[in-house]
Amino acid sequence: MKKMLFLCGLASVCSGAVLAQNLQNNPNSNHANKFEQLGSILPTPNEYRTASGAPGPKYWQQRADYNIKATLDEKNLKLTGSEIITYFNNSPDVLTYLWLQLDENEHSSTKNANYQTSNALPRQTSVQALEGMAQKGDNGLGINITKLTDAAGKPLRSVLNKTMLRIDLPQPLKPGQQYVFNVDWNYKISDRMKEGGRGGYEFFPEDKNYLFTMSQWYPRLCVYSDFGGWQNQQFTGRGEFALTFGNFKVQLTVPADHVVGSTGECQNYAQVLSAPQMARWQKAQTAKDVVEIVTLDEAKANEKEGTNATKTWIYNANNVRDFAWTSSRKFVWDAMPITVEGKKVMCMSFYGKEAYGLYRPYSTKAVAHTIKTYSKFTIPYPYPVAQSVEAANGMEYPMICFNYGRTERDGSYSEGTKYGMLGVIIHEVGHNFFPMIINSDERQWTWMDEGLNTFVEYLAEELWDNKFPSRRGPAFAITDYMKLPKDQLEPIMTNSENIIGFGPNAYAKPATGLNILRETIMGRELFDYAFKEYARRWAFKHPTPADLFRTMEDASAEDLDWFWRGWFYSTDVTDIALDSVRYAKADLNATSPRFRDTTVTQALARPQLNSFEDISKVRNREDKSIRFQTDVDTSLRDFYWRYARGQEPYDSTRYSIEVPASLEPLDDATRQQWANKHFYELHFSNKGGLVMPIIVEWTYKDGTKEIDRIPAQVWRYNENKVVKAFMKDKEVASIKLDPMRETADINEGNNSWGATATEPNRFQVFKQKQAAVRGQSTGINPMQKSQEKKGF
């Protein structure tokens, strides 16, 4: 109703045909909220985070520096550590306590977060599962805090709540102050292959050796932020980490025959490597290809040894949010340098003989490719090393990650294993950027690191191999998930702990959404610039979803609120149907503009009866300035009020709406111009709920093809139905929507139309006398043309 009045008001400046056409196109015009701005769904901008999506003038973040000495006791499978933490309160707040994360309690039967899920009696199960059910009491896993003191050695009060430890500060920590304290701890290392989780050991029965992947291994500071206060949601094993940046000095004491890979730069290779290994390490600094620092033969010899002696490897890592390492006597270690914007990055890999056939040719090269590609799409890789470790899993830490990819015993492997390995290496190395550098809160938003990382992983895979079998990224690959019944879908903006479809919802769907933005909605140039700007703005900072959404729009001049709303906040899916097609040719002998006249008359002649006199009417009547300014006030409503009371004479020249004058016949040139055009009217409906661009592929009768792209805003007046008219030089044989499957349309069965109507309809074309033309008319769809002129 509102729209009708609005258009009536425009009748004197638009042609009547516009009105008629628009009413026809929108028989049940419905505004829902798909194009409304996100508004209060996003947090209010403030001096820490601006409305443009950038860090604000008073942006702050905390810092925690660690000085850690740890000893790996392989015989007893125990890790013992002592750490000094310096915590910098850069916030404007006074802190009375700090929170430490004790992630290893995940494995404890008594100190874990104990988030349970419903479980029915199994129809069949394993002995191990029954042993799990039978487990009672303390399984002995989890971290033991043996000492917690301030810098002077005075014990600190603390309270453990499962995986979170609150340290009560003896004195409030004021803004700008630092606090130094000590924690000593130890824990029984768990069997990662049995207990699950990210860190622990893998035992190789054949050679009786261990491969340790040490992660979440030391008490770590929680994030305290402007947007969330302390992030101390329990660690359940699912939602990953929220971590504070800082500098690390770490000394790792391990069996002397172990090879260590770690976050950071080793400070004492000269002491821990043999002379030939040290020489190879030095040679690798300028090598053009991969160099083995520890060779396969050395690794095989190492496997057979075993020693009571130890060595201490010393590492420094600056401006990292976490620290992880690996240690084993099974490792081959190779390295190759690359240069990223003038800075050397040592790309390295560690792997046992089981993975040699795949890791030796591919791993370090995949690390190098990932670092280079991500540096192009985000920010230049800032760290001195990047490492890939074969550990039969997939998990990421700063400068180091754990991946899978072992060959058959004879060294052979399938293409599936190879591409799986390449995908996981690219993915895990890629995590250096999201979330290790662009440090989002993984505990809250899995998609902010997994989704963004999976998207750039896809870009990197496609650039590694044009036929790379990428699982996640292309729009068509997400449709099987999005076809699920609505009650099995979840918005991307679901908290990490609560997601059911973890892979599709937190990895594939956000990655696909970014790819659709890049390829279909924004275009590569606008997207790439804005995405890079997000990375640049938030490198070494803590972004939130709003910072991403706002930056993408701020840097591109694309209003994407409809896309965030639909793709990230809702469970709507794409299913655009081509319901019907009308085919017409121009009738060039029209002589009278009946259609136009009647429409205008109908619209204006609609009676308006108002029996109730509202306050505005009463006040207008009482307002003497309106009643007596008869010579200046020419508004229609007040004129008739005055006219009816004999206060003003009627003057038709002042108040009539112009209608077009008579028509003149078309000249030959004009007839020739339009006679052979083919006109098509396409009727679309939105069956999936998600608004998307409409991509129309025309196949002409001569076999040639053409594509028209209609931006998603075409749905803004009516989210359910759209009609579009097209003029073509050639007759169309068939039509297909989204031919390159780039919008994740879940039902391709309603996307096409084959040639059926051979006999076109006719519609009249006329030429108006110039004096009578107000606005414009093409005779087909004036609305379309006026929209195009405005640049839609």
Ligand SMILES: [Zn+2]
């Ligand atoms: Zn990941």
